[in-house]
Amino acid sequence: MAAYQLVLIRHGESAWNLENRFSGWYDADLSPAGHEEAKRGGQDRRYADLTEDQLPSCESLKDTIARALPFWNEEIVPQIKEGKRVLIAAHGNSLRGIVKHLEGLSEEAIMELNLPTGIPIVYELDKNLKPIKAMQFLGDEETVRKAMEAVAAQGKAKK
């Protein structure tokens, strides 16, 4: 019997997802959008709290996980333990960080994992916040399967 339930969702297709480009921190809109934000990246007010060396110019997946996990531990975990029903609406790689941590996946294993976009991912957790079963996607089987295949195909060159 799960003590807690957690839902993750990866945001839907952005203009850059369409072009198969790494978005990173570029704030691609969900519809075609302006390019100025890429230039303003580091000066954007929303990052004003970060120091010079905290603000990355590039990250490996390891780096992403290293800065996502403190937030998970300090901000999200206490809320879950209070019995709050939490939704995390985030991104492909920041969510992979949480998944790797929750499931204790190896570096090799996380590289194989592709989260589909726009489909809720449900975790049922015990009181130590360990998943009691595999992640579940909410949606019909066909949609889920297709989505996972499509995301996996992104890394492969088009013929």
Added chain:
Amino acid sequence: MSKYKLIMLRHGEGAWNKENRFCSWVDQKLNSDGLEEARNCGRQLKELNVEFDLVFTSILNRSIHTAWLILEELGQEWVPVESSWRLNERHYGALIGLNREKMALNHGEEQVRIWRRSYSVTPPPIEESHPYYREIYSDRRYKVCDVPVDQLPRSESLKDVLERLLPYWNQRIAPEVLSGKTILISAHGNSSRALLKHLEGISDEDIINITLPTGVPILLELDENLHAVGPHQFLGNQEAIQAAIKKVEDQGKVKPAAK
């Protein structure tokens, strides 16, 4: 000399505004005009290069959607939003859902004006038999307030609104203003008026004459004690603002018979 600025606004039109019915704690959605009013607000604020640090709303969806649309226009969706029942619209008790025009016909324009605009006259409380009672009080959002659901209001005067709003202002909002943050309060006609009364020191008698237009950003400049340095200012085209004020005032009036 103003040390702090605060922006508040009254959300735009919902279906019941057009029908001239007291909406209050019923969770009506904005209609298409109301959505546009919110976007317009956002555009006004964008032109003025306003940068918000924190947004406060009530727990009624029309105030939240208004805030979302404004933040979207500003490209500031990332700004945190906090919601509380203490910013909810005034609870109109048994008058919820009733048509203002019909009320004016049955009770006279003056009684309606008093119910709408007096400071301490509380309408009759909402009863369990009221068509909207269950919809309101069985909603999950009222089970997680800082007050148990059976102690939440069943009717309010404007004075009652200020009494439940003030602790939230003092404990949550004022400290943020004092820390130098630029705050947006996306609220309702009466919760905005109550807050303005407090900050501007408007008398119980004068508050009856204050009408806030919908969808217009209201700027208040405050001194180091968070008292208003001058009267509130409406941001935007002045003619359109006056027309919006008149529109709200006319809602209480009985229409002349059609020719």
